[in-house]
Amino acid sequence: MMRLDDIRWKSFLIGDLFSVKRPTPRNKDDYMEGLIPFVASGSMNNGVLKWCVPRNDEKLDKAGCITVSPVDGSAFYQPYYFLGRGGAGSSILMLYSKHINKYNGQFIAKMISHTCSSKYNYGHMGNQNSIKREQIMLPVTDDGEPDFQFMEEYIRELMAAKKKQYRQIIEKRLAALNDVATETIDWSSAINERTWRPIVVSSEFSLIRGRENNMATLENGNIPLISAKSVNNGLKGFVDKPRAVIAGNCITLNNDGDGGAGLAYYQPSDMALDTHVTAFVPKEKINCYSMIFISECLSKLHGFFGHGLSISNKRAEKIRIMLPVTADGQPDYDFMEAFGRQMMAHKYRQYLNFLEKHNMDQ
Numbered sequence: 269m270m271r272l273d274d275i276r277w278k279s280f281l282i283g284d285l286f287s288v289k290r291p292t293p294r295n296k297d298d299y300m301e302g303l304i305p306f307v308a309s310g311s312m313n314n315g316v317l318k319w320c321v322p323r324n325d326e327k328l329d330k331a332g333c334i335t336v337s338p339v340d341g342s343a344f345y346q347p348y349y350f351l352g353r354g355g356a357g358s359s360i361l362m363l364y365s366k367h368i369n370k371y372n373g374q375f376i377a378k379m380i381s382h383t384c385s386s387k388y389n390y391g392h393m394g395n396q397n398s399i400k401r402e403q404i405m406l407p408v409t410d411d412g413e414p415d416f417q418f419m420e421e422y423i424r425e426l427m428a429a430k431k432k433q434y435r436q437i438i439e440k441r442l443a444a445l446n447d448v449a450t451e452t453i454d455w456s457s458a459i460n461e462r463t464w465r466p467i468v469v470s471s472e473f474s475l476i477r478g479r480e481n482n483m484a485t486l487e488n489g490n491i492p493l494i495s496a497k498s499v500n501n502g503l504k505g506f507v508d509k510p511r512a513v514i515a516g517n518c519i520t521l522n523n524d525g526d527g528g529a530g531l532a533y534y535q536p537s538d539m540a541l542d543t544h545v546t547a548f549v550p551k552e553k554i555n556c557y558s559m560i561f562i563s564e565c566l567s568k569l570h571g572f573f574g575h576g577l578s579i580s581n582k583r584a585e586k587i588r589i590m591l592p593v594t595a596d597g598q599p600d601y602d603f604m605e606a607f608g609r610q611m612m613a614h615k616y617r618q619y620l621n622f623l624e625k626h627n628m629d630q
Contacts, residue, residue, distance in 0.1 A: 270422045275415070278408040282380065283400025285414065286363035290396055291329055291352025293359075296320070296527065299351070304328065307346060308353035309337035309360060311385075313500050314344045318527060320351055332370075334363040334377045338394035341384025345373035361399050371427075372419035379404045435623055442616040445609055459607070462592040467599055469566070470585045473519070473548035477581060478541025479511045486510060486540075494535065495542035496525025501533045502545065510540030517556065519548040519563050524578035530569035534560045546584050557608025558601045565589045 282288075296306045302321030307329075310317060315335055322328060328349040336343045339358050347370045352360050368376060383404050388394040394402075407415040480486065483493060489508025497504060502520055516537040522528040523544050532548075534556060541547055548566075550559070566589055573579050579587075592600045 270418075270425055272407075272422070275407045275418060277405045278412060279403045279405055280414065281400065282363065282402045282404060285367075286334070286365045288396050288399055289362045289364065290359050291354035291362065292327075293355035294351060294353060295355070296353070299323075305346075305348060305350045306353065307335050307344075307350045307360060309339040309342075309358040311337070311340050311342040311505065312503065314346070315342070315360065316350075316499070317353070318498060322351060326351075329362060330364070332364070332368065332373070334368070334373055334380065336361040336363065336380060336384060336394065336399060338388055338399075339390060341381060341386070341388040341394065343377040343380040343384065345370060345377045358393070361394065361396060363399070367414070367416050369420065371421075371423040372416045375419035375423050376404070376406065379406060431623065435620065438616050438619050442613060442620070445613040445616070458603075459592075462600065462603060464590045465593050465597060466588040467591045467593075469548060469562075469587045469589060472552075472554075472599060473550055475581070475584050476514055476541070476547040476549060478514075478543045478545045478547070480540050481543045483507075483542060492535075492537055492539040493542070494520050494533075494539050494545055496522035496528050496544040498522075498525070498528035498531060501535070502528070502531075504542070507540055512540065513538050514541055514547050515549070517559070518550065519559055519566065521546050521548060521566060521569075521579065521584065523580070523584070524574070528570075529578065530567065530571065530573040532563040532566035532569075534563045546579065546581075554601060555605045555608075557606075557612065558604040560608045560612075561604040562589070562591065565591060 296308065296318055299306065299318070299320035302319055304320050304322055305316040306318045306320045307315045308317040309315070315337065329352045331347055331349045334343055334345050335352065337358070337360060345368070352362060380402070383402050384394060384399070407418050409415045478494070480493065483495065483504065486493065486507040487509065489506055491507050491510060491513060493504045493507045493510070494502040495504040496502065502522065516535050516539065518535055519532050520535050520541065521532045522530060523546055525544050536556065568589070569587070592603050594600045
């Protein structure tokens with residue numbers, strides 16, 4: 269593995285390396301769901317807040333740039349054309365250079381994050397001028413210029429190692445599902461042939477409302493913090509010493525939030541919860557695959573609830589969802605588990621096929 273300690277480094281002004289632009293004013297709520305990434309201020313998921321359909325004749329922001337959040341300084345390389353969050357306040361900053369590509373762009377984005385994440389916040393937000401004055405450390409050639417070739421080769425090698433590790437993990441998990449990995453059951457027909465009926469979710473789960481009402485004061489740590497996000501399983505970050513820790517192997521439901529109201533996620537790990545999220549803890553032991561199934565059924569509430577109609581504690585207790593049931597009318601957890609295991613095995617095979625097709629372990 270290439271070593272960062274074996275090369276020379278030098279400080280550069282971002283304004284000397286990049287042209288800085290801001291997107292057209294846009295609001296994600298004005299867009300229908302589609303295939304174009306909407307990139308906004310955020311420290312995860314490459315800054316992608318949702319996937320949208322552009323307006324008629326709308327010009328997309330060009331791929332091949334680094335986007336920087338003025339709110340927390342996080343930076344990401346954007347490999348595809350996208351819709352950038354523009355307008356007053358937390359408009360992202362876009363850095364363009366003819367020298368960057370999808371490999372060295374990721375290297376430089378990480379160095380920008382190291383610099384700006386400690387400076388930018390809601391009380392001191394970055395802007396188009398301030399970002400130009402920021403200095404970042406980069407590897408340099410013998411003549412003192414940024415060593416874009418080294419940065420590219422370093423990221424290529426790192427990605428190859430990570431993809432190899434990823435393949436090993438997926439193969440191990442698929443092997444654990446070997447009893448369903450080769451099944452050819454027509455699950456679409458199996459779903460349609462089941463008997464379904466409405467189930468009051470609180471009859472099967474205890475409800476626990478989140479207690480973290482001031483997430484900005486929490487220090488970084490190792491405990492997942494789940495908020496009412498519409499992406500990334502609701503994960504906002506990792507914190508230390510929250511007010512309460514809720515045991516994993518449960519389901520979280522977004523009570524309201526920025527486009528995520530009504531979405532539910534299975535949570536395998538112990539966590540802290542934002543006050544805008546409710547945990548559904550099983551009263552009896554329920555397999556994780558069954559809870560993934562139930563999470564998807566709960567997520568059908570997305571679109572019904574929102575800022576105008578949030579999920580209060582009373583509303584949460586009355587929620588009913590359609591579930592497959594046994595002959596005596598009880599939730600058919602065995603069927604849900606079998607279906608969930610088959611779907612996971614199917615996804616793992618898709619991931620391995622994707623790696624093989626694109627030769628991504630080279």
